[in-house]
Amino acid sequence: MEKTGENRVKLAIAYDLLRFEEKALYNEAQKLSVPVEMMHVDSLSFDLNTSDYIDRYDVLLQRCISHSRGLHVSAIFEAMGILAINSYEVSAICDDKLLTTLRLSRKGIPTPKTRVAFNQEQALKALDELGYPAVIKPIVGSWGRLVARVRDREEAAAVIESRASGSNPNDHILYLQEYIKRPQRDIRAIVAGDELIATVYRYQPPNDWRTNVARGGTSEEAKLGDAEREILLKAAEAVGGGILGIDAMEGPSGIVVHEVNSTVEFRGASTVSTNNIPRKMVEYALRVAKR
């Protein structure tokens, strides 16, 4: 039953940069008459020795654009006893492609064949075994940045050498994947708890093989079969659940899940989905906060 008056669920939305998504979540919360507070984390400091926030909020929607900032905001709220969506643990898994793949793979979700190496020579050997073309990705990063498709050993060596020479230790972890022969699109599913709230195809722009909307990819609503929908929901469950963006590809033997996003962007999906995505997200937050 909906709480009323003082008993209503109080929602905090933490963010660093206000994007379309955060504003849409705020507007939907207001339309639902939910007490909502926007928390611009760059304008605040947090007292780690208090639990005062427990009286002010019931649930947090963590929407920071910076992974490390967001991760720690979730940790602060959770320590104060407030439900964070997504949790520190789920965010930590999704922010790291290696950890995501481990979870997906252990739970039997189809994913591309993936190797990891900590040394250039071992990375090249692993790629020989995976075969070419192959994909080299950073373990941390979004929007398709630094994702490289390599056609042969020579190209792979150049990409690996440039990664290994950088100062970011994460770039020295060489995450290598088979290249999936897919149509010129992939699937983005948005999940809230155990519900698929949007499924869209993302088409690659004419000048790029990546489909990220941030790279100019375009969206279209996807009608998926029950088996595919089940895999996408299981993928969300495998990383710990919450509000998630699941990225999958249609390979020769069915769909494979290659990424799960913990601060999912939905501007592109909103233009084609029949569901009100931000409303569904707020409703989910209210539902789990009441449990």
Add this chain to the structure above:
Amino acid sequence: MEFECEQCGGQVQVPKDALSGELVSCKDCGSEYEIMIDENGTIELKAAEEVGEDWGE
């Protein structure tokens, strides 16, 4: 509310319903600014950050 662009001296408009963390840009040169609103409601603009290494979904 109107601010002066640090880069070109042009006009930067901040809407009435602006929230802290929102991006605005200069009409003349396109420079981007992040709106910062303190506890007293004072509005300041700071040059928008470049895309950070750990930014994303």
